Amino acid sequence: MPPSIAERILQPQVPEQRRILFLAEYAPDESAPCAKTFPGDGGYPAYHFSIWQLLGELGYQMRSSAQPTSALFARGNVDFVFSLYNRMPLNQSEVLVSAFCEYARIPYLGAPPGIRALAEDKWLSKLAARALGIPCPDGIPYSDEAALEAAPLFAGPYFIKDRFGAGSEGITAQSLQDTWSGAKAVAAQRLREGVPVLVEQFAPGIDVTVPILGDTMPLILGHVHPRSDKAGNILTEDLKMDDPLGYELLMLDGVADDICRDALALWSATGPMDYLRIDYRYDPHTGQRQFLEFNLCCYLGADGAIGLAAAAHGLSLSGVLGHVVEHALGRQCGSRQHLKWVL
Structure with missing residues (x-):
């Protein structure tokens, strides 16, 4: 065993x-x-x-x-x-x-800066995930208002988010739009604020996050649902910051093996990493999953997804912290000995 x-x-x-x-x-x-x-x-x-x-x-x-x-x-x-x-x-x-x-x-x-940059970019990280065989929603990035004149080739509903950033920054109830005219208006406002956006085909279902600790092979702690009371079960910035509804552990027997394969594929291409979350939209009615992003500086509190999932394995937050420090030290031992300054 x-x-x-x-x-x-x-x-x-x-x-x-x-x-x-x-x-x-x-x-x-x-x-x-x-x-x-x-x-x-x-x-x-x-x-x-x-x-x-x-x-x-x-x-x-x-x-x-x-x-x-x-x-x-x-x-x-x-x-x-x-x-x-x-x-x-x-x-x-x-x-x-x-x-x-x-x-x-x-x-x-x-994780190394290049991998941190990939995780920070919600568009490029999806392209990488798709290349690894991980299902992702259709999407298109916009960096200026003029580009919004060209509507996406995919149908609505649409979901508008910041291309970069953490904590669901910029996501409100208005981020979910049924029509392109509505999506265009929301995206244009964000662009006027100087923020590049990503417009995606909305994936029905709920948010599911998968906390993972680094090891020789990734340690998948479980599947956690951040609760939402918003239309479409979307996770807005205020829910992320205030966390009034909390998290719950889910048993995803039908899709757990697929998520494990996703994690192994992502790890093989981008690891090693010390701890992370992979975020999905999951439709309980169809069993379909859609990759959203992976987060390399996620919340480590006992009341968050990692703390909740770790506790289900009998792990304390202290145990998690000690593990990620020791894994980080181990993966970087001697990794810079071959380098020398070129002046």
Whole structure:
């Protein structure tokens, strides 16, 4: 019998000898280690503080900074960068910290910059998934209003989303439109705000996310449904940020093997990664799945999809954090020894 997921979880090795730089917008100040205040919704300070605290309780030596550029100057002072930065006021911000770490040659959490860039682009990631045999909804990207004069070749209903970005940013109830004229108006408004958009053929059903931890082969923790009370069961930005309805575990016996094959195909092409989610639309009536995106800096809280799915395997959030740190260190051990500066 193969080992269970709990048996495959990596344990921290000599954590007292590992110096971690924790990067997050609301990372606690080293001189005053407590949760910061936040003027809006979302609970980010408490979330960032809890992850920082748990890593320290695992025995790692913790440094902390709210400045992503700290990674550029950390070489020699830290052994690993644990970054939760994925929303910054710049385009394709998820790539920044990993690129800094590659420049400074410091191991870091997540995946290489090129893979982070692929995951950040909801259009190119679908093209890659489709090339791997993973079903995806039809779609077309738009970067200027003039291009909207050419309607998609696929029929509605239409779903309009930001091409880049995290946390379902920009998605509202108006993102689902029955007609092209309605979709065109929503897309045009977003383009006027300077945001490239992706228009897709709406996939009926519900959202299903698949939390995965890195290992020699990916550890698929289960299938989780983020609840929605919106038309079409869509997941809007306010639902993502406030999370009033929460998550539930689903048993997807009829499609579980297909999702496993998807994960293995994506992993073979883009891995190794330390932790991720693969997001789908799933139609319970037909059993059809449609790939939406994969997320490499997803929420790690105990009340989120990863925490919920991990708990079903008897795993604590501390266990998850220790595993992803150790996997990240292991996959990057010696990976830069062949490099030299060319000046």
